[in-house]
Amino acid sequence: MRRADEKDDDHVTELVSRAEQALDELIKDIEALVRLESPSSDLDALRRSADLVTEIGTRYLGVGPERIEIDGRPHLAWRLGDGPRRVIVLAHHDTVWPVGSWGDDPWSLVDGVIRGPGCFDMITGILQAMLGIRLLVEDGVDVDGLTLLVTADEEIGSPTSRALIESEAQGCTAAFVLEASGPGGALKTERKGTSNYFVNVVGRAAHAGLEPEKGVNAGVELAHQVLAINTLGDPDLGTTVTPTVLSAGTTTNTVPAKARISVDVRVRTIDEQQRVDEDFGRLHAVLPGAVLEVEGGPNRPPLQASASQDLFARAQELAAAAGLDALESIAVGGASDGNFTAGVGIPTLDGLGAVGGGAHADDEHVIVDRIPGRTALLAILIKDQLSA
Structure with a gap:
């Protein structure tokens, strides 16, 4: 048989x-x-x-x-x-x-x-x-x-x-x-798991040659935010937080009034996904007069x-x-x-x-x-x- x-x-x-x-x-x-x-x-x-x-x-x-x-x-x-x-x-x-x-x-x-x-x-x-x-x-x-x-x-x-x-x-x-x-x-x-964030920076435009001091440079604020965001990962836990697409300004002789950062996040655990999400909620502007608007969040667990x-x-x-x-x-x-x-x-x-x-x-x-x-x-x- x-x-x-x-x-x-x-x-x-x-x-x-x-x-x-x-x-x-x-x-x-x-x-x-x-x-x-x-x-x-x-x-x-x-x-x-x-x-x-x-x-x-x-x-x-x-x-x-x-x-x-x-x-x-x-x-x-x-x-x-x-x-x-x-x-x-x-x-x-x-x-x-x-x-x-x-x-x-x-x-x-x-x-x-x-x-x-x-x-x-x-x-x-x-x-x-x-x-x-x-x-x-x-x-x-x-x-x-x-x-x-x-x-x-x-x-x-x-x-x-x-x-x-x-x-x-x-x-x-x-x-x-x-x-x-x-x-x-x-x-x-x-x-x-993945999360996607978009950090919008609102500054104030001014003539770059005549009175730049009257502006709030969204590009400079963007630089501060990139450095802050870059600290949010945790290699030991496999968490990566990567600024990807950056943009700022409109013309070469104008203090940028707007800037934007796209961020890719990858995590191994739900706890880390939640932790990073909370950290994005705590981002704050460095330059006086600059405003941050954070969009996005967890996409896939x-x-x-x-x-x-x-x-x-x-x-x-x-x-x-x-x-x-x-x-x-x-x-x-x-x-x-x-x-x-x-x-x-x-x-x-x-x-x-x-x-x-x-x-x-x-x-x-x-x-x-x-x-x-x-x-x-x-x-x-x-x-x-x-x-x-």
């Missing part, structure tokens, strides 16, 4: 084989989405992308999504079955590259490596999710309670989709995020290791039993929509998407022969959680 785990091993081997058989179809669909281009800032491009993702997803899953437009941004939700939600799979179809950034033909597939804007972050992940779910459906697995949510604004902080993500995740036992993997295929088990540790351990166990590539984990500074699901208490495993590299860079790429195994991994994780 054969052991049950031997049958499971055979099933995973079959999943990988069937994913390999579907690879040509999947690559054509990745190509179509890469060529279409879908930068977050271009609502018309996002609508075209949503149309194509809908068409592809309907073909893979046999049903169409609900299209949810918020402030012109098209999000797509496939809610499979009528039962309570149990597992959510997260992806996004917006990318970072302005249309035309990669020239007239943004697509390349050479020697088993896909290159093109958004291929790694995260178009391939969308297709892996759809194919993984299709393989389960073809096997007769009951996917009632599974949601695939593909959003349209992740790359700009998910301003219109955050509430949707948190709502769709309620009641789920697991969230699987198809963001691109870490180096070598590592899963992302810890992500820093941290995805702490505690939110992913059990799911990662289970993924390692399932991958080893199935003979798939051994799984490694990595903590990263970048945030994703997985931060939101972790923030509302849903166990979350991130970085399940493509294996490759160059996210947001001109060498963005995906390694084709890693796609089938990653697709099978997602399928067995979903099946495991739905049957728990």
Whole structure:
């Protein structure tokens, strides 16, 4: 008599084989989405992308999504079955590259490596999710309670989709995020939380040559604030507080009346996020007559290791039993929509998407022969959680 785990091993081997058989179809669909281009800032491009993702997803899953437009941004939700939600799979179809950034033909597939804007972050992940779910459906697995949510604004902080993500995740036992993997295929088990601040300085204009003493130099006040802000980080705790975009003044012969600082904050814990937020509230002007206005605040809570540790351990166990590539984990500074699901208490495993590299860079790429195994991994994780 054969052991049950031997049958499971055979099933995973079959999943990988069937994913390999579907690879040509999947690559054509990745190509179509890469060529279409879908930068977050271009609502018309996002609508075209949503149309194509809908068409592809309907073909893979046999049903169409609900299209949810918020402030012109098209999000797509496939809610499979009528039962309570149990597992959510997260992806996004917006990318970072302005249309035309990669020239007239943004697509390349050479020697088993896909290159093109958004291929790694995260178009391939969308297709892996759809194919993984299709393989389960073809096997007769009951996917009632599974949601695939593909959003349209992740790359700009998910301003219109955050509430949707948190709502769709309620009641789920697991969230699987198809963001691109870490180096070598590592899963992302810890992500820093993010905050964004804008410090506006209001001074008073005056002629720089005739009577500069009558002005209040917003540029000088900006310099004081940059130095103050630069002290708010805590390297020992992994907290970074980074002034990024600075601006001041209007003409070369005028004391600047306005200045502005943009600040990027990354934290590992909620306590640090709150501490930095309070510190920004305590900033004060140094120059007499200058006024500060602080805007912004926390954007994404941290995805702490505690939110992913059990799911990662289970993924390692399932991958080893199935003979798939051994799984490694990595903590990263970048945030994703997985931060939101972790923030509302849903166990979350991130970085399940493509294996490759160059996210947001001109060498963005995906390694084709890693796609089938990653697709099978997602399928067995979903099946495991739905049957728990």
